Amino acid sequence: MHDIKTIRDNPAAFDQGLSLRGLPAQSAALLKIDSEKRDHIQKLQDAQARRNALSKEIGEVMRAGDKAKAEALKAEVAGLKDFIASGEEAERLLTQKINDALAVVPNLPMEGVPKGKDEHDNKELHTWGEKPRFNFEPRQHFDIGEWLGLMDFETAAKLSGARFVILKGQLAKLERALGLFMVDLHTEHHGYTEIYAPYMLRDEAMFGVAQLPKFKEDLFQTTSGHWLIPTAEASLTNLVRERMLEEKELPIRMTAYTPCFRAEAGAAGKDTRGMIRQHQFSKVELVSITTPEQAEAEHSRMLACAEEVLKRLKLAFRTIVLCTGDMGFGSRKTYDIEVWLPGQSAYREISSCSQLGDFQARRMDARFKPADGKGPRYVHTLNGSGLAVGRTMVAILENYQNDDGSVTIPEALRPYMGGAEKITRA
RNA sequence: GGAAGGGUGGCCGAGUGGCUUAAGGCGCACGCCUGGAAAGCGUGUUUGCGUUAAUAGCGUAACGGGGGUUCGAAUCCCCCCCCUUCCGCCA
Numbered sequence: 001m002h003d004i005k006t007i008r009d010n011p012a013a014f015d016q017g018l019s020l021r022g023l024p025a026q027s028a029a030l031l032k033i034d035s036e037k038r039d040h041i042q043k044l045q046d047a048q049a050r051r052n053a054l055s056k057e058i059g060e061v062m063r064a065g066d067k068a069k070a071e072a073l074k075a076e077v078a079g080l081k082d083f084i085a086s087g088e089e090a091e092r093l094l095t096q097k098i099n100d101a102l103a104v105v106p107n108l109p110m111e112g113v114p115k116g117k118d119e120h121d122n123k124e125l126h127t128w129g130e131k132p133r134f135n136f137e138p139r140q141h142f143d144i145g146e147w148l149g150l151m152d153f154e155t156a157a158k159l160s161g162a163r164f165v166i167l168k169g170q171l172a173k174l175e176r177a178l179g180l181f182m183v184d185l186h187t188e189h190h191g192y193t194e195i196y197a198p199y200m201l202r203d204e205a206m207f208g209v210a211q212l213p214k215f216k217e218d219l220f221q222t223t224s225g226h227w228l229i230p231t232a233e234a235s236l237t238n239l240v241r242e243r244m245l246e247e248k249e250l251p252i253r254m255t256a257y258t259p260c261f262r263a264e265a266g267a268a269g270k271d272t273r274g275m276i277r278q279h280q281f282s283k284v285e286l287v288s289i290t291t292p293e294q295a296e297a298e299h300s301r302m303l304a305c306a307e308e309v310l311k312r313l314k315l316a317f318r319t320i321v322l323c324t325g326d327m328g329f330g331s332r333k334t335y336d337i338e339v340w341l342p343g344q345s346a347y348r349e350i351s352s353c354s355q356l357g358d359f360q361a362r363r364m365d366a367r368f369k370p371a372d373g374k375g376p377r378y379v380h381t382l383n384g385s386g387l388a389v390g391r392t393m394v395a396i397l398e399n400y401q402n403d404d405g406s407v408t409i410p411e412a413l414r415p416y417m418g419g420a421e422k423i424t425r426a
Numbered sequence: 427g428g429a430a431g432g433g434u435g436g437c438c439g440a441g442u443g444g445c446u447u448a449a450g451g452c453g454c455a456c457g458c459c460u461g462g463a464a465a466g467c468g469u470g471u472u473u474g475c476g477u478u479a480a481u482a483g484c485g486u487a488a489c490g491g492g493g494g495u496u497c498g499a500a501u502c503c504c505c506c507c508c509c510u511u512c513c514g515c516c517a
Contacts, residue, residue, distance in 0.1 A: 041475070041487095042477080045475090045485060046485085048486060049485060051498085052486090054497070055444080056498085058444090058497050059444045077498085092492095375473090376472095376473080
């Protein structure tokens with residue numbers, strides 16, 4: 001959420017930022033409500049000041065026993081009452097109006113983010129690893145998994161419909177092994193603290209991380225009114241909501257291995273086969289809470305932590321920085337890591353690491369006391385996948401497939417797979 | 427699901443209609459004291475909004491949220507949200 005004062009101070013910069021995202025200028029409309037509100041507040045406060053003064057006087061006069069004078073003063077205050085009552089109501093409405101308008105405005109891109117319209121304008125930062133070569137036509141993950149007899153979309157459809165999967169035996173174990181491997185890496189080597197947190201959140205928390213009100217249709221809601229998390233970012237980031245942190249506590253680094261639930265409302269027809277796009281999938285998430293000064297360095301660090309997972313699994317990838325037009329709603333700068341999928345002969349997103357500035361912190365009211373003793377400041381929040389477990393499994397199946405249909409287990413995972421070296425047909 | 431008790435500055439906690447300008451304590455900051463520290467003593471220490479060059483000053487609001495009573499509400503009344511405890515059910 002934006003600070004209306006920042007917009008007031010520099011409306012041109014605000015509109016410029018929106019245009020980089022391909023959106024029309026909005027400062028004029030917002031500032032119109034803002035100035036209406038401020039004019040209104042001025043009048044209201046004058047009336048309140050007068051009422052307060054008169055009321056105080058009434059108290060004194062009554063103590064002195066001058067009833068007649070007290071009655072005269074009461075009559076005077078009565079004239080202000082209606083104005084104040086309706087004025088308070090109007091102020092509330094105007095505040096709500098401007099907040100509602102601000103709540104659906106996306107974050108603005110950081111300086112230096114490549115300008116562009118859509119994913120074609122994203123910029124590659126670097127690549128890592130060798131794409132594997134095959135002396136046969138590499139198959140896609142769903143063909144491999146189904147042939148192994150360990151991946152079942154048909155039965156999943158009977159239970160739950162499209163975009164669900166059932167994994168069995170070695171593949172079910174691989175899913176769990178990947179989660180453990182990633183969490184262990186981030187906690188033992190990257191300084192993140194493992195967290196277990198709710199998968200169901202209430203409205204306020206979803207608003208805090210900017211999933212609401214705009215992306216309601218991408219979420220699942222329970223009969224209790226809770227929202228199923230589309231990412232552990234939602235739970236982890238909210239751990240600091242409504243808190244006043246000490247500067248020395250920052251940065252806070254958290255990780256969690258959780259299921260994620262997404263309605264995929266806008267993705268009809270996209271990636272309909274296989275495990276790439278599911279209503280339910282697992283992910284190991286990284287979240288950092290920092291000071292504004294720490295955020296940029298933390299972002300690079302987080303990216304490196306996510307990349308390390310792929311390096312240890314020896315999976316080729318490339319890293320790109322998203323252009324202004326392709327970034328998510330709350331992001332000021334986003335790196336995507338795309339893993340090489342031989343079966344598709346394409347790079348596919350496996351992680352997205354974003355810094356959101358104070359965008360979520362404002363919505364959550366998450367602040368810290370600076371060490372220099374000055375007034376509270378909003379924290380900065382960052383999040384990244386480290387990594388999407390389902391898609392990592394896809395990458396392993398496709399990159400480590402053998403001509404006999406089996407799949408070699410990456411060495412780094414073998415300790416988590418009971419020492420097994422291969423996944424073979426059931 | 428049933429019953430009861432609660433929600434007050436960073437934290438704990440007092441406060442049933444006007445000297446509450448939210449007591450007191452903790453924590454924190456600075457000073458005194460000390461060889462240095464602790465203890466002790468003293469001073470200071472909420473946030474939002476408006477105005478402003480200003481984190482100065484002034485004004486205003488805020489005691490979970492909203493509405494009501496009143497000249498005046500943390501305090502009285504109504505509705506809602508949330509938390510805790512006990513009982514029931516239960517992995």
